[in-house]
Amino acid sequence: xxxxxxxxxxxYTPSSSISNEELVASFNGYVEQFNSRNAAAIEAGTVAALxxxxxxxxxxASGIKSRFVMNKxxxxxxxxxxxxxxxxxxxxxxxxxxMAVKAATEALARxxxxxxxxxxxxxxxxxxxxAYPAIAVEVQEALGIEGFGFDMNVxxxxxxxxxxxxxxxxxxxxxxxxxxxxxEICTGHMNFCDRDSHFIFGxxxxxxIVERADQAVSDCQFDILGTKLLTKFSNNIRNNFGFxxxxxxxxxGKDDKLFVQQGRKVFKDVCPMVAELIGEHLREFxxxxxxxxxxxxxxxxxxxxxxxxxxxxGRDPEAHEAPVVLDEYANTxxxxxxxxxxxxxxxxxxxxxxxxxxxGAGYSIGSVIVRKH
Ligand code: COA
Numbered sequence: 001x002x003x004x005x006x007x008x009x010x011x012y013t014p015s016s017s018i019s020n021e022e023l024v025a026s027f028n029g030y031v032e033q034f035n036s037r038n039a040a041a042i043e044a045g046t047v048a049a050l051x052x053x054x055x056x057x058x059x060x061a062s063g064i065k066s067r068f069v070m071n072k073x074x075x076x077x078x079x080x081x082x083x084x085x086x087x088x089x090x091x092x093x094x095x096x097x098x099m100a101v102k103a104a105t106e107a108l109a110r111x112x113x114x115x116x117x118x119x120x121x122x123x124x125x126x127x128x129x130x131a132y133p134a135i136a137v138e139v140q141e142a143l144g145i146e147g148f149g150f151d152m153n154v155x156x157x158x159x160x161x162x163x164x165x166x167x168x169x170x171x172x173x174x175x176x177x178x179x180x181x182x183x184e185i186c187t188g189h190m191n192f193c194d195r196d197s198h199f200i201f202g203x204x205x206x207x208x209i210v211e212r213a214d215q216a217v218s219d220c221q222f223d224i225l226g227t228k229l230l231t232k233f234s235n236n237i238r239n240n241f242g243f244x245x246x247x248x249x250x251x252x253g254k255d256d257k258l259f260v261q262q263g264r265k266v267f268k269d270v271c272p273m274v275a276e277l278i279g280e281h282l283r284e285f286x287x288x289x290x291x292x293x294x295x296x297x298x299x300x301x302x303x304x305x306x307x308x309x310x311x312x313x314g315r316d317p318e319a320h321e322a323p324v325v326l327d328e329y330a331n332t333x334x335x336x337x338x339x340x341x342x343x344x345x346x347x348x349x350x351x352x353x354x355x356x357x358x359x360g361a362g363y364s365i366g367s368v369i370v371r372k373h
Contacts, residue, residue: 001171003213005221006163006370008111009342010207012102012183013329016072020055020065020199023076027198028052030078051195058199063302067202067330069187070095081192083185096129096183097138103207104143104179111177111209112217118209119175121149124162125182126333126361127189128153131243139181147175155237156298156360157229158182158334159206163356163368164227166210177211182334189239191258200300201259202330206338220346222354222370228281230365234269237261237361271304274359275311281367287353289313294344294354299326299336320344334358348372 031050041047058064069075074084088094093101100123108114121143123136128151136149154161159182166178186201213223241257251257274297282289289312297305302324309317323344325336332339337358348354349372356368 002173004167004170004210004224005213005216005373006208006224007177007211007216007218007221008107008109008113008209009338009345010103010106010108010110011339011342012099012106012205014068014070014203016070017066017068018072018075020058023199024053024055024058026076026078027192027195030081030193033078053195053198061303062199063324063327064199064330065327068204070185070203071187075187075192083187085185085188093142094129094135094138095185096123096125096135097142099183099185099205100135100139100181100207101142103183103205104139104181107179107207107209110218110220111211112219113177113209113211115144117211118145118177118179119147120166120169120178121145121147122162122166122178122180123149123151123183124154124158124180124334125184126153126155126158127185135183139179143179145179154231154334154364154366155362156300156331156333156336157358157362157364157366159208159338160227160356160358160366160368161229161364162334163208163210163224164229164366166208167224167227170210170212176215177209179207179209181205181207182338184333184335186331186333189241189259191255191260194255196263197259197261200331202332204329204332204335204339206335206342208338221373222345223373225285225369225371226281228277228284228367230273230277231362232273234363236265236269267301267304270359270363270365271307271311273363274308274357274365277365278312278355278357278367281369282355285369287369291353292355293348293352294320295322296337296341296344296354296356297322298358298360299324299329299340300331300360302326320347333360345372
């Protein structure tokens with residue numbers, strides 16, 4: 001079997017950002033308008049009044065301070081409360097493809113590679129913008145990559161699951177190198193009218209080049225020592241959007257066709273599962289936790305990450321041990337742990353071990369143990 005490395009990563013960050021203050025001002029404007037338009041029904045008890053959101057709550061409960069978005073005006077417009085992203089003609093690159101190409105271009109440059117060196121493209125993300133053709137095949141075309149491409153979705157864990165699939169292809173000699181990309185327009189599946197979740201997500205795209213260790217030329221390489229995946233069915237994070245929605249008119253446009261979660265239950269269920277899976281994975285490699293210099297964890301909630309790191313280390317983590325990007329990016333689903341990895345890897349001395357770990361809907365958890373060259 002071939003040895004495999006991550007030889008480059010890339011990040012596309014949208015140019016617009018929304019602060020908690022801006023988001024809460026818009027949400028509270030929407031609430032005020034709703035309550036005043038429905039004053040009589042609220043008074044009669046047939047409609048429930050909406051409660052305002054608060055920046056203090058958001059930062060304390062999640063650690064999020066802002067989020068990057070593909071469209072800001074539509075989200076903040078209290079008469080719209082969703083992004084305004086015009087459809088494109090079939091002759092144009094789709095918006096997911098465009099993001100993927102930007103992140104991939106940086107990853108290829110950092111790996112010292114061109115399209116000619118890549119044999120396959122995996123687009124791994126939470127929300128694919130159409131049924132077919134696969135976005136990965138479009139990305140392949142846009143970049144001029146020969147070989148194969150396919151899409152996969154494991155929600156927030158899509159990137160780590162994608163790394164395992166990419167690594168397996170390279171290990172088995174099916175490809176010299178794979179481009180794995182995570183275009184996430186999470187604002188497209190968010191209910192900006194829901195107080196419990198209107199602040200959670202942001203948009204971004206990450207890219208990872210996985211290739212044969214003996215052929216890699218990058219200045220910064222990470223050996224992939226192993227991957228470990230786990231899934232366990234849960235309805236606590238769910239989105240019922242799908243191709244059969246139109247077959248039952250009564251459900252079209254309902255809130256369950258967007259992201260819905262029982263945040264508290266997710267917190268309680270997932271933290272121990274993640275700590276256990278990483279611990280087990282490290283034991284399989286005879287690596288004591290004290291040997292791990294960095295945990296690039298999924299970026300959904302700061303308190304969750306601190307708890308997971310504490311469970312593993314037996315103490316509070318230092319800031320550099322579990323880097324945080326969710327304060328600026330919010331939850332970017334599968335892109336989150338890769339953004340942390342992309343932005344916080346260069347200072348590590350060679351020989352350092354680290355773990356990339358994602359977790360989310362499914363439930364799904366993916367752990368990737370790496371060692372810097
Ligand atoms: N502004 C002000 N108050 C709010 C609010 C808002 N936007 N949203 C909820 N609240 C209130 C609630 O009404 C509740 O009030 P009560 O105690 O009077 O009933 C209180 O704040 C606590 O709400 P709760 O939903 O229990 O908050 P929480 O501490 O669990 O934090 C999350 C919510 C979503 C931030 C947190 O549960 C979380 O991040 N969970 C993990 C989610 C995750 O990782 N999901 C993966 C997604 S891919």
